[in-house]
Amino acid sequence: MGDHSLNTIHFAKTDEYQRTVGFLYGLQMFGIKLGLENIGTLCRLLDNPHRAFPVIHIAGTNGKGSTAAMIASVLMSAGMRVGLYTSPHLVDFTERISVNGVSIGREEVVQFVRRTHSEIERLRVTFFEATTAMAFRHFAEKGVDLAVVEVGMGGRLDATNIVEPLLTVITGIAADHTEYLGASLREIASEKAGIIKTGIPVLLGPCPEEGREVIERTAREQRAPLTSLTSEMVTDIRFENLQEMNFRYRSKGFEKENWWTGLVGRCQAWNAALAVETACALKEAGWNGVTEDTVQHGLVHVRNQTGLRARLEHVIDKGIVLDVAHNPDGMAHLFGTFASVFDTRQTTLVCGIQRSKSLLDIADVIVAYPWKQVVTASSSHPDALPAQVFADVLEAKGIRTVRVKAETGSLVRFIAELRGDVLICGSHFLVGDVLKEKNFRTSTKSIDN
Template structure:
């Protein structure tokens, strides 16, 4: 198949709609020899900010010299934006090749578009022998196709009223679905979610015996500067095993909301124990993430965003 034929085939899988559940993904990945089990990962969910947090996490690990896979959705212009290694998008050849390899199983299982693309990303990452994968959920968490991973750490950025037809009509119900990415004995970082939702995550973490860290409990941020091109903050993190501070931390994504996303990425980096990430890599990664189309400045004179 050509690239256009392959993409049409994948997009046509949306005919099967949105099916929440892991059964198809597990079977499809098994036919590929379970590629998701071959690399460590960080799994990120949340109503808003999860893509930006993923981008900064990937940028940090890449700056540390690690071969870093990044799986996000949706794409803005090209399908290949969804699947990247060290910032480089998956090639046309690999899209065609992996889709063809999966096609019989996809057709048999009647997989959805997202199930197929998730399996494609994991197969590509395994084949390229990445050091770590940064994996963004598509919708919710508990029944999202990405929830087959057993990560080094889970991250939930925030909770809002989204996809209520699938996730529930209350914030507590939605929080419960996103808390479904909390895994047994795997640490989890939770963004600023409000006191009323903390028990939802605390109960989920207790069931899984998972260490839990709330943004409001461990983070102190002093905003120093906010411009069209980013911000500068003093950051203080307080963990059980000690404190960590980054003064004059430059955040390369524009908007005050990106401060929390950047802090989540930094905290998640410090909480995982698989890799020792130096401070210089954290600073570089947060300063220069690649994340287009999010308050991105196209021109300075005149200012075009």
């Protein structure tokens, strides 16, 4: 009798959580509404939780999530209590908000929405605005020492931009979300430069010159000290598998030049260098516990400490690699890194993208490599590009494709029957669908450095 009652309570709580998340997703009907008025009002009603802790604010076209996770991991290794806010999630909504690698509890999500339900509806708050306010409130309640906050899209009018950061990080500039941010790199850079605040230090990762010029000009106008990294500053990038990478980078604050990280690829070396510079900035500002050893530990153990997934994630004994690269620039870097470890001629590429992405440019990146076969698929997301449409474009470029039904179960069953290596990419939503269906265990070879 007691066990039955406990199970009933468990299912009731699960149902309430699912209804709560359904309510939040329903806020998508208000669309993507760029601007700070709503989030400002909602946070004022919550006693401005975003002012209760220092923030490292991160924008950029690609690498935001990886860089945010690396920075959070480095600070955790230094003994800090660190909040991490990223988007989108892969399997469960709670992944977006975590403290020291522990996701917000489902009951805490329910309680927040109960508390703010009427204000959310009255203000016509969007999904991302509500989620951002939830993250800020959670971090304040948990008493974090510092929060690492990733911009959702753009920067200037993104809901996260109500923070007054300790440090601003921009990972790089490339084409994405052009319907909202503009078609040119200058326009996109201008939106991302909108998170630069007067007098607040800025770190900039490698990016094209036209984007860099915009960031540099904005930093000068805001009298914000700028540390600008170029690709030439990160050298001797070496890896033989997808579990560990070695690179050289000389920072401003550490004598150490030879670094290891648990994420692999040229872009991840750049992201790691940004994490090193972030640590240098905090050390210079007097934050205790930040040393070369703690930085190295955080870079190596980023996956385990933060739960970061689907960044060239290699599934043990299955020959499956998962990655959330979803635009031409990101996929070009992904394929280049993958091809240096695997033979693409023996690899099945499974790819599904969103309708808003640069279809022709992505197709050009795909056809540049000799794949064993290419499989087009659609995720469960309502804005997923139909697999048939994607296949038609690829076949017009001479690539024979296999199309898989949109049902996730069909895709996972198809993947299970494949022989040889498999690379799954194209969107967070496609990778998330696969992970929901099958709890893949990843290779987590430890590195003693």
